[in-house]
Amino acid sequence: MGVLVTSAHSAKSLVVTRSLGRNGIDVTTSDYTKLAPTYYSKYSKDHFVYPHPIENSESFINCILKNVKKNNYEALIPVNSEETYLIAKYKHKFTPYLKVPLHDYDSIMRANDKGELLKIAEDIDIPIPKTYNLNNMSEIKQVAEKLNYPAVIKLKNTKSSIGLSYVHSKEEFISKYVETVSNFHLSASNLPIVQEYIPGDGYGVSALFNCGDPRAIFTHKRLREYPSSGGPSTCRISTEHKEMEKIAVKILKYLNWHGVAMVEFKLDSRTNKPYVIEINPRFWGSVNQAVAAGVDFPYLLYQMAVDGDVKPVFNYKMGVKTRFLINDFRSLSDILKNEPNKIPTLMSFSHFFGKNLYYDTLSFDDPIPGMLFYPFEIKKLWHRLK
Template structure:
């Protein structure tokens, strides 16, 4: 059986490639970048360049469709947000030729939009940060005087840390909010939401659903992330948190979800209660964390697509850590600058070997992709120093 995996340049794409390839699935990878890491994986039997999903959306869709029509592909598995949304939007172009185990576009957008998720969670009595919706430029000054600081400015439809700003005063808010509107060329209906800052540790509850029925669940805690202000995690650990899992399930049950999703929370250090942050209706950056602990979401999704269902998986090993070393090195300087205990931070960072610690994207039997990530990381550092 065969799978087409997009976003081969990203660590998620490589992790999914390795996960399925180790199970004997024939993998084809694609990306718009020639030196994409997963192209060099021993588990990628075929690869090809596609159009950019960011710059030429319809060309991307057509290039994927044309490859599937010419080749036998059993399952199409988009990885990042842009590609997942596009393939969901044009699903009818693919389903005559392959299986697409992801939700239809309206539901995808419902959970992708942060403002809509907050409204839904509020209706379901799930804790959310204090949230402000601004739809008129004339209201920016008024809201700046009503809010308690710090607050977080967030784009309604964005992933990772794109467009996020942390604000500590009214004057700073007005300036940064207007800058965000201008930078992303937003219409009034697209203005960013503003949320109360929740102090505490971040968590993710990952789930697999089959037409509204839960089939797998996994929870992890973020230990480090890059950027430090709220980017993808670079070090995490598998945990349990029943209250978060119940809240995540409440949302996904309500929308009758299908496919994978990860629901993010903060454990508010002031109350020790979980607060919903957002929903990622796609594969998430720390997908290897679940695989290492015993919940192989990519393979479960693949089997569900092929055979219609899978045996539920709710048990996994607690205390397993995973680390994306390249971004963890990038995070080190930020963590040192923001830590009151630099020696402890430095000492903890250089614990490269410990029980139940595994590394994203690195495998002795599949080392070339990790070398590609290192090469690109070094290139980025040199380019930034040159600029």
């Protein structure tokens, strides 16, 4: 008996694998690459390589299914976006053999669609930035006149900061919007949304739900991110924000959520009002932040899947920091390019050790995969540069 975990090349897959392994669960890891760092975790009892989920989705599903039929797993836990969405779509193929703690495919894709967030906000009255959802390209000039600048262009369905851009004038907006549509080959039904820019700090409210009822809630504040203009967090701290948590629960109850999700917020520095930015209907990049502070989402998800329910966890340790170090160095470089007063940033960054400081990949009791992330990330950077 054990658990099958996907996306072994990612830091969050390593976090999930360590979480389950430390709780005595046998973990098999899997990925589309032969040299994924999580394969080398002492908590990965076995691993295998599957076809690329985007390039060959049918073969990916068939490979996972073949492995599931051959082994006596208790649960299948996908980690990254592509694998999560595909497994949710074909969940009916897997559920005769093991537990798959995911919401239904349509609900997951609705939560992932930033254009749908506008409709959800209208239905249940939650605060989001002023949003424009274009129906066709002829509306660009009309929207350009209405916008308050700076504004943000976002792809409806994407991960991290892919396709995200900031514009500061009508001319820049029109040019960048057309460029985005062209670069990503977007159809009229999938045009980018446009939002007002909200200045302030970013927060995340993470949650585990069981058929519409909350089982765990956790809030963190972003301290640094990469790119520094808006991307995945690289350093964070555990905190609480009752208003944000109430809004996140309201959204996920409305969606009758099942499984894990994270609702992203911006706290407007002008008004101190929180705005919902997006919903991540899967494991999020900063999942180690919650685990380090005492909300062990991967293990809680496993327990809920296998036992049918889990004891709620709503309390955790405040002031715990976590870092994804290699991306935190990238964030530092990004910030220093634009930061006039570099000393406070350097002082904050240079605190590498502390009682309440943890790292996403580096671990004394499981050192090998943490070290492998550095050549792995350098290899990815080299391919991007080429």
